[in-house]
Amino acid sequence: MRISQLAERTGVPVHTLKYYLREGVLPAGRATSRTSAEYGEEHVDRVRLVRALVEHGGVPVAAVRRIVGALDAPPPSRHELLGTAHSTLAGEDPGAAAPAEVVELLRGLGWCTWEQGPFVAELGRAVEAARAAGAPLTPEALRRYAEAMFAVAEVDVELALGAPSPEEAMRAVVVGTVMVDPVLLALRRVAQEAASTARA
Amino acid sequence: MRISQLAERTGVPVHTLKYYLREGVLPAGRATSRTSAEYGEEHVDRVRLVRALVEHGGVPVAAVRRIVGALDAPPPSRHELLGTAHSTLAGEDPGAAAPAEVVELLRGLGWCTWEQGPFVAELGRAVEAARAAGAPLTPEALRRYAEAMFAVAEVDVELALGAPSPEEAMRAVVVGTVMVDPVLLALRRVAQEAASTARA
Numbered sequence: 001m002r003i004s005q006l007a008e009r010t011g012v013p014v015h016t017l018k019y020y021l022r023e024g025v026l027p028a029g030r031a032t033s034r035t036s037a038e039y040g041e042e043h044v045d046r047v048r049l050v051r052a053l054v055e056h057g058g059v060p061v062a063a064v065r066r067i068v069g070a071l072d073a074p075p076p077s078r079h080e081l082l083g084t085a086h087s088t089l090a091g092e093d094p095g096a097a098a099p100a101e102v103v104e105l106l107r108g109l110g111w112c113t114w115e116q117g118p119f120v121a122e123l124g125r126a127v128e129a130a131r132a133a134g135a136p137l138t139p140e141a142l143r144r145y146a147e148a149m150f151a152v153a154e155v156d157v158e159l160a161l162g163a164p165s166p167e168e169a170m171r172a173v174v175v176g177t178v179m180v181d182p183v184l185l186a187l188r189r190v191a192q193e194a195a196s197t198a199r200a
Numbered sequence: 201m202r203i204s205q206l207a208e209r210t211g212v213p214v215h216t217l218k219y220y221l222r223e224g225v226l227p228a229g230r231a232t233s234r235t236s237a238e239y240g241e242e243h244v245d246r247v248r249l250v251r252a253l254v255e256h257g258g259v260p261v262a263a264v265r266r267i268v269g270a271l272d273a274p275p276p277s278r279h280e281l282l283g284t285a286h287s288t289l290a291g292e293d294p295g296a297a298a299p300a301e302v303v304e305l306l307r308g309l310g311w312c313t314w315e316q317g318p319f320v321a322e323l324g325r326a327v328e329a330a331r332a333a334g335a336p337l338t339p340e341a342l343r344r345y346a347e348a349m350f351a352v353a354e355v356d357v358e359l360a361l362g363a364p365s366p367e368e369a370m371r372a373v374v375v376g377t378v379m380v381d382p383v384l385l386a387l388r389r390v391a392q393e394a395a396s397t398a399r400a
Contacts, residue, residue, distance in 0.1 A: 045334070052333030056326070082396045086389065111394035119393075123386035126256070130379035133252030134245070136359045136372050137380060145380070146387050148351035153391035155344045157399060159336045172336050177389065179330035180337060180345070184388070185381055186323035187346050189286065191353035192377070193319075194311035196282045199357060 003029070006039045010047040017047065025050050025064050049175065057178045063089075067174050074170035081166065082157075085173040090118035099124040101139065109146055152184065203229070206239045210247040217247065225250050225264050249375065257378045263289075267374050274370035281366065282357075285373040290318035299324040301339065309346055352384065 007014045020026035026046055029037030046068065053059040053067065070088040075081055098120040106113055106120070113120065130137050159176060163169035207214045220226035226246055229237030246268065253259040253267065270288040275281055298320040306313055306320070313320065330337050359376060363369035 049333050052329050056329035082392060089389070106390065111391070112397040113390050113393045117393065119386050119389040123383065123390060126382040126386050129252050129256035130383055133249050133375050133379045134371050135376040135379045136363065141355050141359055144355045145352055145384060146391065148348045149384055149387035150391040150395060151348035151351070152345055152388050153395040155341050156392050157395045159341055161399070163336065171334050175333050176335045179333045179335045181385055182326040183323065183330055184345060184349055186319050186326050187349035188352050189289070189319040189377065190306065190313050190323060191311065191346070191350040192282060192356050193313045193317065195350060195353040195357045197312040199361070
């Protein structure tokens with residue numbers, strides 16, 4: 001199909017598709033003349049993914065470029081998959097040292113994690129910011145939040161392991177992580193109502 | 201203290217403090233002359249809160265205005281607290297109809313929630329967007345995510361109930377919800393590593 005038909009199929013305007021092409025998040029079509037190209041079903045899927053990441057996931061275009069790059073070239077072994085997916089999600093962040101409280105929390109939970117990893121540093125910054133704003137985030141509350149998020153992560157890992165191919169497993173981790181974040185935050189708010197009613 | 205001292209104490213530049221004053225998220229100081237005003241400790245706290253919400257929580261200034269308004273005038277009964285906090289967080293969103301799958305999920309979980317509420321509609325949109333992007337979000341995965349977020353919400357509700365005053369309870373719900381979101385998302389990523397290692 002031509003670019004105008006790709007626009008019609010996906011509901012994304014031609015000028016946005018040209019922007020995606022320039023930014024390298026949508027692969028070029030098969031050139032049919034000096035000024036036109038042919039697009040296929042894989043382009044329809046890719047446009048839908050990019051639009052979802054940008055519009056609903058709030059992912060910046062540079063991060064989308066890393067994500068689609070990882071989807072196009074997943075690591076051959078499932079063993080390396082999560083590491084590659086996490087590097088993709090974390091970007092260039094070198095990972096600052098995690099505060100002692102966070103390191104202690106992870107050890108206390110018995111989690112085998114890389115304490116120098118970018119998300120441990122991010123966790124430290126987020127805890128500090130929440131406390132600075134006056135959130136009553138006690139160490140006990142933090143531990144219970146961590147246990148609940150472990151249950152979330154177990155579902156994440158099972159969905160990735162159940163994927164039929166490395167490509168699908170990579171998609172499950174990367175897209176599943178970014179796009180399920182808003183689902184979890186909406187569930188939290190709805191669950192607050194339910195938990196509050198249960199106590200009343 | 202003068203505005204320059206407030207800037208020094210909080211590390212927020214004077215021009216940003218003036219912007220906060222203009223936007224109504226920082227109350228005016230006590231006027232000491234036609235051009236200068238005196239600020240107190242309550243202004244230091246407020247500036248720290250506003251900066252944390254804007255910089256770390258990514259909250260738009262219009263939403264910050266609603267949040268500080270709710271903190272300044274919490275409802276007299278704890279019964280109304282969560283409703284007021286949620287209206288504050290949801291803003292003007294009229295709340296579209298939730299998709300049948302989400303309504304069925306909530307009923308299946310036995311959650312007493314307002315099915316027309318803004319967060320149920322948000323949940324429906326987030327589920328749809330995640331699936332459109334290719335996230336493998338099965339109904340069973342969604343149910344398990346919901347159960348994990350109920351455990352999170354129970355901690356949220358306990359922290360609010362344990363607050364010594366309606367003001368503190370309001371702060372626990374509103375600030376705790378917005379500022380703990382990034383903590384939960386970082387925990388999810390760190391937990392993925394731990395859950396994946398546990399399975400290897």
